[in-house]
Amino acid sequence: MTTSLKSGSKPGRGRPRAFDPEAGLAVGQRMFHAAGYDAVGLSALTTELGITPPSFYTAFGSKAAFFQRVLERYANTELALADILLPHRPASEALADLLERAARTYAHDPERTGCLVLEAARGHSECESAVLARQVAERRRAQIRAFVAKTHPRRADAATDYVATVMSGLSGSAREGMSAARLVKVAKAAGVGLAALLG
Incomplete structure (x- = not known):
């Protein structure tokens, strides 16, 4: 792991550099996306982040709260709807673009296939991580x-x-190993159907 979570100027002797929460969220996003919420334990998280469990709780409150912030970060950076659903764009055009971008995004990294939010939302109905993911998914649908x-x-x-x-x-198929090229073909066909639906 080469990601540095430290920021700021060079500290004085004996004083550690400040922990960067945003960099920590980026690392958590990578870990959760690759392995899933349940497979990423607190020990693995804190080791990768380079902080102690007490420092983790101070910064984020809990693993679930950390995951919630990771989901929000993911939703605001990957396929950010504000960048796609622009007021001047016809609905069918914007949504077809969203589907094609999703196809490419979900398959571009072999260690992080699919959508972090949608895959987490597939969990058991009472699972805290699934509940959090469904809340983010529903906001995006809204x-x-x-x-x-x-x-x-x-x-x-x-x-x-x-x-x-x-x-x-698209997310599920990407997780199963379908290539970006095949997913894009599906997305393009879905875009045609969407245009027909919207008339």
């Missing part, structure tokens, strides 16, 4: 629904369900 409703209010629910279902399928 953003898509609101975007579509501006121009196609009667079809917003159906279009949102369509997009959510296709993205879930």
